[in-house]
Amino acid sequence: xxxxxxxxxxxxxHSAARELSRLAPHLSVRxxxxxxxxxxxRPALSKDYLLAPNAKMPTLGAVDIYGENPALADGTTVVKxxxxxxxxxxxxxxxxxxxxLLLATGSRLRKLPIVSADNARIHYLRTVGEAQKLRDxxxxxxxxxxxxxxxxxxxxxxxxxxxxxxxxxxxxxxxLVSRVGTPAMSSxxxxxxxxxxxxxxxxxxxxxxxxxxxxxxxxxxxSEIRTDMIVVGIGVLPNSELADEAGVVTDDGILxxxxxxxxxxxxxxxxEVTNYPIGRLGVHARTESWTTAGSQAVxxxxxxxxxxxxFHELPWFWTDQYDANIQCLGLPVKASQFFDVGGLxxxxxxxxxxxxxxxxxxxxxxxxxxxxxxxxRADRNWQPIPHELLKWSQPRESVGAAVDG
Amino acid sequence: MTTTAEWTALCPRAxxxxxxxxxxxxxxxxxxxCVVDDEVYATNNVCSHAFALLSDGWLEEGLVECPLHGAxxxxxxxxxxxxxxxxxINTYQTRERDGQVEVLLSSDSTNA
Numbered sequence: 320x321x322x323x324x325x326x327x328x329x330x331x332x333h334s335a336a337r338e339l340s341r342l343a344p345h346l347s348v349r350x351x352x353x354x355x356x357x358x359x360x361r362p363a364l365s366k367d368y369l370l371a372p373n374a375k376m377p378t379l380g381a382v383d384i385y386g387e388n389p390a391l392a393d394g395t396t397v398v399k400x401x402x403x404x405x406x407x408x409x410x411x412x413x414x415x416x417x418x419x420l421l422l423a424t425g426s427r428l429r430k431l432p433i434v435s436a437d438n439a440r441i442h443y444l445r446t447v448g449e450a451q452k453l454r455d456x457x458x459x460x461x462x463x464x465x466x467x468x469x470x471x472x473x474x475x476x477x478x479x480x481x482x483x484x485x486x487x488x489x490x491x492x493x494x495l496v497s498r499v500g501t502p503a504m505s506s507x508x509x510x511x512x513x514x515x516x517x518x519x520x521x522x523x524x525x526x527x528x529x530x531x532x533x534x535x536x537x538x539x540x541x542s543e544i545r546t547d548m549i550v551v552g553i554g555v556l557p558n559s560e561l562a563d564e565a566g567v568v569t570d571d572g573i574l575x576x577x578x579x580x581x582x583x584x585x586x587x588x589x590x591e592v593t594n595y596p597i598g599r600l601g602v603h604a605r606t607e608s609w610t611t612a613g614s615q616a617v618x619x620x621x622x623x624x625x626x627x628x629x630f631h632e633l634p635w636f637w638t639d640q641y642d643a644n645i646q647c648l649g650l651p652v653k654a655s656q657f658f659d660v661g662g663l664x665x666x667x668x669x670x671x672x673x674x675x676x677x678x679x680x681x682x683x684x685x686x687x688x689x690x691x692x693x694x695x696r697a698d699r700n701w702q703p704i705p706h707e708l709l710k711w712s713q714p715r716e717s718v719g720a721a722v723d724g
Numbered sequence: 725m726t727t728t729a730e731w732t733a734l735c736p737r738a739x740x741x742x743x744x745x746x747x748x749x750x751x752x753x754x755x756x757x758c759v760v761d762d763e764v765y766a767t768n769n770v771c772s773h774a775f776a777l778l779s780d781g782w783l784e785e786g787l788v789e790c791p792l793h794g795a796x797x798x799x800x801x802x803x804x805x806x807x808x809x810x811x812x813i814n815t816y817q818t819r820e821r822d823g824q825v826e827v828l829l830s831s832d833s834t835n836a
Contacts, residue, residue, distance in 0.1 A: 360808060380810045610794055637793055644792050688791030689780050696782065
């Protein structure tokens with residue numbers, strides 16, 4: 320009998336295991352991951368890992384909690400939850416009873432609904448294995464088309480440019496990073512990539528891909544491009560089917576409260592698979608953030624150990640492209656008014672998004688980590704927006720359409 | 725290999741305020757002084773995760789946070805406590821002599 324079973328060995332599952340081993344070392348915890356080996360640091364895969372031909376697999380801290388031969392290294396998957404018997408059933412047919420179950424199953428890549436005869440030139444990026452393949456191919460190719468102008472696609476675009484490839488990004492929408500960034504962010508990122516020689520095509524809904532021995536051709540309305548390879552980065556879907564099939568309430572992810580509790584008193588969830596209350600904004604959302612996945616999982620683990628600490632942190636994520644550290648806090652696309660913060664120095668940009676009542680909803684910036692951090696701290700400690708930022712701020716005249724996330 | 729270590733004076737103790745941090749460059753090396761509960765601690769000023777100066781981030785309750793990716797280190801031990809960093813940052817011994825804060829820097833580790 321395991322006291323706790325954790326399904327998923329990404330940053331959420333690992334952070335929860337780590338917190339449980341700290342708070343409740345007497346509990347027997349089993350972590351079940353679909354990927355072989357120790358948990359690793361996924362954000363690096365689309366950045367530095369692609370650039371250095373011999374970069375090692377990026378590890379996560381404190382994997383010593385699993386001992387030398389971790390149970391998670393077997394790459395087992397869970398195929399079913401029996402809520403009434405409180406067991407999970409693995410792909411190998413094992414039936415494992417639990418007292419508490421934590422679902423940290425994360426998300427999976429959305430795939431293009433296009434089948435191609437030869438897939439060796441078509442890349443996706445999620446796992447370290449996929450990153451390795453992508454890296455090896457990128458280092459030996461001259462041109463690459465990237466389907467999807469979201470953050471992962473753009474990180475690959477930046478890496479490919481730095482390796483000297485000719486890069487074209489095909490985005491079906493009218494702007495980049497449209498799911499999480501405001502139009503102001505989109506245009507900054509567009510300028511950054513154009514300045515670095517990336518060709519960006521908007522309104523390009525890919526209709527067909529043909530790969531052969533010498534290259535790959537991508538077709539969209541009335542146009543086509545021929546390149547050595549393509550990389551598809553069109554977002555993720557939550558791995559919430561296990562919960563859904565077991566009758567745990569889901570709605571674009573597993574619904575949880577600020578303690579990581581689901582609709583079943585013995586089942587908890589954390590990380591990208593969850594649809595959770597965002598900060599104190601009064602909205603639920605599913606977010607894709609390494610930091611949030613980890614800290615939300617720490618809170619869920621504490622709940623399991625009997626310690627209640629509500630999770631009210633705003634989601635925060637960062638990306639590094641060329642020389643820019645780009646950050647996004649909260650849900651800027653939900654803001655109704657924006658303030659641009661001036662006086663931050665060359666190459667830095669920060670905008671703060673507020674609701675109608677002047678409460679912080681989100682922020683986004685380039686090379687402004689220190690100030691975004693000050694907003695995170697203020698929000699965490701129930702403090703108002705730091706005076707120094709407001710002092711330097713200008714309301715933006717035209718707000719631009721607040722865009723749905 | 726012999727390692728030599730030398731005490732290097734950085735600044736007057738009176739210039740340092742509790743709760744603040746101060747960056748210094750000593751040759752190739754970047755050193756960060758942090759004052760926590762009126763004690764002065766010295767660490768490397770470069771994050772062990774990616775290149776960034778910790779002095780551009782925040783010091784709060786004895787933890788310094790990197791501005792780029794939020795890695796946090798305990799400045800009294802150098803240990804990573806939160807965020808993406810796996811490795812500790814170097815720490816250096818400090819002492820006060822004639823009102824000056826001095827750190828013990830060894831000659832063989834330029835940036836480690």
